[in-house]
Amino acid sequence: MSGKSLNIGDQFPNFTADTSEGHIDFYDWMQDSCAILFSHPADYTPVCTTELARVAALVPEFQRRGVKPIALSCDNVESHKGWIEDIKSFGKLSSFNYPIIADDKRELALKFNMLDKDEINAEGIPLTCRAVFVVDDKKKLRLSILYPATTGRNFDEILRVIDSLQLTQTKSVATPADWKQGGKCMVLPTVKAEDVPKLFPDGIETIELPSGKSYLRITPQP
């Protein structure tokens, strides 16, 4: 049994849920912001605790980019509230600044295909894997990643992808391997040679290649 697979560009379905900050309608909670929804196998687990503390420390970075974080774990609100005290203690946080969805019935885990059949709890029920969804302000899915339960996520990488998404939304560039904010970018293959001077008035560098094709076109970050 599984839910519908979501692809990049799909409308992210709305849902309602109980969270550590009360009942929410996901779209209403997002308002006009983007969102990062990230799931966890269970409360009171070591890797998840480090991840939730890391995201709490990064909330100002997400806010600067207009992105609201929301976590999901397969336990109830009461359990989340108790666990938040451990996360605050571990992360040396004075407060906890984003909601955790209570998906103890696995309804959202099923709806969004987040169940990991290799991660089974004490009752033999599958837990959620470490899924990451970035949803834009038009409620479209822009990024989807799945990690195994045993590997904590790198949230600096997720911020890097959000920076790339926001840059490439408005400029005719793509970002190369290991790009960071301010680094060189690649001119999109769809940009015609005759349009380059207008779009990139400071000039571009075209790398010569054995194929003789001119597709590696580098520009400072616009």
Ligand code: BEZ
């Ligand atoms: C953890 O968060 O540490 C964890 C949870 C489930 C399986 C493995 C690790």
